[in-house]
Amino acid sequence: MGPLNSDVWPHEMLPQYWIDFLNANHLRGKDCRFGERVDETGIGANLTFFTEEESMDEGENFYPGIVVAPEGYAPVAGCLSGSGNPYFIRVSDGRNGPLYRVYHDEVGEDGSRTEGAIGIVLENYELLLDHVEPQS
Template structure:
């Protein structure tokens, strides 16, 4: 089982973010691609990080999968425990394990939550 940092657990709990969708526009995404994702539940974090690529490859470097792509690319979103609280949100590409920074502080995603249906 993945040891999910307390600060991430508090962040998703305090803001009711499990299964919540976000859309970050291209001009705010540091990679320039834009991001459309859904935040994982705790069980999804463990499953995606432990059992699927690229999580299996990058967990040893401190990355933990925290969200799935809603665009169909299959490229999950990660935090890195080495960054600590208020660290970056990353996109890790499943086909080559390259990594982009999406935002410098994962808390910035709160500005881009999609309305509830």
């Protein structure tokens, strides 16, 4: 897969620093896995990095993306474990900010969300690089 095209995705939703991170590390379509001890929420993660199209789809057409995207959260990865809880960065956190998990069952179609709907998975999204699965 080629580099992400930053002209396709609205800059206010998927920041250039994230596009640069994906391109520099060739992460499109790759998976990442780590256990409870690494995950700040204590759950563990098994995720796949979104393509541009998947990010746009999650942010514009699916919950919880529809609710949290206007708050500055950009969808960046999907869950491979079957929970349906996607992963986000918050644009205002800037380069090397946290990776978040948004629990879809704690976000309502009316735009409401519980206090615990968003959890920090990693304090710095670059820590994902330590857990990228090798391609076969």
